[in-house]
Amino acid sequence: MRYALSKLAHGLFLVLGVTLISFILMVWFGPDQTYTLIGKNANPQQIAEVRHELGYDQPFARRYVDYVAQLFTLNLGASNSSGEPVSRILKRTVPITLALMLPGFILGNLLGIALGLTAAQHRGRWTDHLINGFSVTGMSLSFLVIIILLQVLLSTPYGLNLFPVRGWQVDDPGSYLKYVTVPTLSLILVTLGYNTRFYRAVFVDESGKDHIRTARACGASTATILWKHVLKNSLVPVLTRIMFSIPLIVISGSLLLESYFGIPGIGKATFDAITSGDQPVLKAVVGLTAVAFVLIQILTDLLYRLVDPRIS
Amino acid sequence: MNPPVLSIRNLSVSNRRTKQPSAVVQQISFNLNPGEVLAVVGESGCGKTKTAEAIMGLLPRDGWSVQADAIELDGSDLAKLPESGLRRVRGRKISMIFQEPLTALDPVFTAGNQLASIFRRHRGKTRSEAYQCSMEMLSKVGFADTRNVLKSYPHQLSGGMRQRVMIAMAMACRPRVLIADEPTTALDVTTQAQVLDQLTRLGQEYGTSILLITHDPGVVAQYCDRALVMLEGRIVEDANVRDLFARPQHDYTRRLLASVAGVGSG
């Protein structure tokens, strides 16, 4: 109980911190919207009116409180360019992004873990070198090359021509599969090298521990050692990596994939907001990402306690 | 006399990682007789642990090379067994207890889980049978509250308790040979005595021969029948404990024993 309370206090503190930073960067020092909203040749009175409407005449503390209140009530105003309420934009785009990113994210990590375990098991032998070679190749290929190569191979008459090059017309599982496959493969290939190298290092480190020697001295098989002892002992670093790459993958990954494949998710919306200087949308994305980071941190802390009895 | 339980012929261990292959154990040979407690003494770094790990086949193949004419356990040569064959022997016919009780147990599994897995692996017990056996084994090594110990994670146990759990794991299958690598170095004096008493008593009850690695001549005098003195990867003396203390043959032995003058009378 005391623990939960202190975690909550800690979390609140973090939320205040990250929202304050994003407020200062995005709103207080953010671009002045006055002159984009009123036309040319405005008189001082009109200017003052617009500034008042935008809240620019309010003191710092007042505007910060308003901003936090907006984030928590999801009452985020409307897009400057389309006039669509920001909350509706989020409701429309976030599910698409999740549907787009989740399969690749999950498969990329599972494959990375499997390959990392295999490499660690055969450390120093040809299987390990082979996996390592593929990982380094994957890491040194630009994501652009990977995406374009996959598009050419899978989505054009030069290759198999099985999938659409771009777009997102999803209304049943079949069409979902059709549109999600190439982006998913791209995401897996782009991240797999990094994942594999990371997980291999974690597993190799764990395989050298004293208690692994004990398990071997008691006659445990290689499979038991890897899947029971090494894997469970590695869960803390594994969880950390997975949890903390979620916001990164969702934001930067979707920004990339969605603009390449023309998919109307939150990444595309953010990209458009950046290029057109659509402040309400950006404010919402940055603020909510910060809050999501804090929630993930709290969740990760709780998960640690599940997988490691020493943490309490 | 009965044939030895464990017979080592010309065992050498060298490190592959260093520039010129450096032998940390060089051509050692010795026998361990039935029911015997054999001490291996020598200063830090002389190769005691590496000898033990080589006998158990625990040294990673990519870092270490092990050569031996024979490592005979009950007449079968461990040096010729493949990894899968070794796996069936380890923990069943020959087991090992380690120097460092803090890190020797897996921190994320309960003592009960780790102990029970040995009964399930080597004795084909079901889950509930294995827990029953584990409880009996824990009371054998002197625990009163066995149910609680089974449920405890290693970090919840004291150093002495952890080492007793290790003894329970090592002795679970009544092995022919137990290698105890400085099992009490990390413990305080009273706990040391308790753990060693438990260990040797259980060895006698199960007919397990013990190779007791230590650098404490007091322990040698009190618990062992015979002793090997190691210096820089070689065995420089192999003698009965009584003879060793009365008439040390090697200069190094004399110096080693002098460090605890007066313990030799036992």
Ligand SMILES: Nc1ncnc2c1ncn2[C@@H]1O[C@H](COP(=O)(O)OP(=O)(O)OP(=O)(O)O)[C@@H](O)[C@H]1O
């Ligand atoms: N991982 C390693 N890499 C390189 N050399 C090692 C490694 N481990 C041990 N050695 C070397 O092998 C030699 C023998 O080590 P070993 O652990 O067998 O000593 P020990 O007699 O058990 O000492 P202690 O009483 O401190 O446990 C040492 O001189 C050490 O330098």
Ligand SMILES: [Mg+2]
């Ligand atoms: Mg040692």
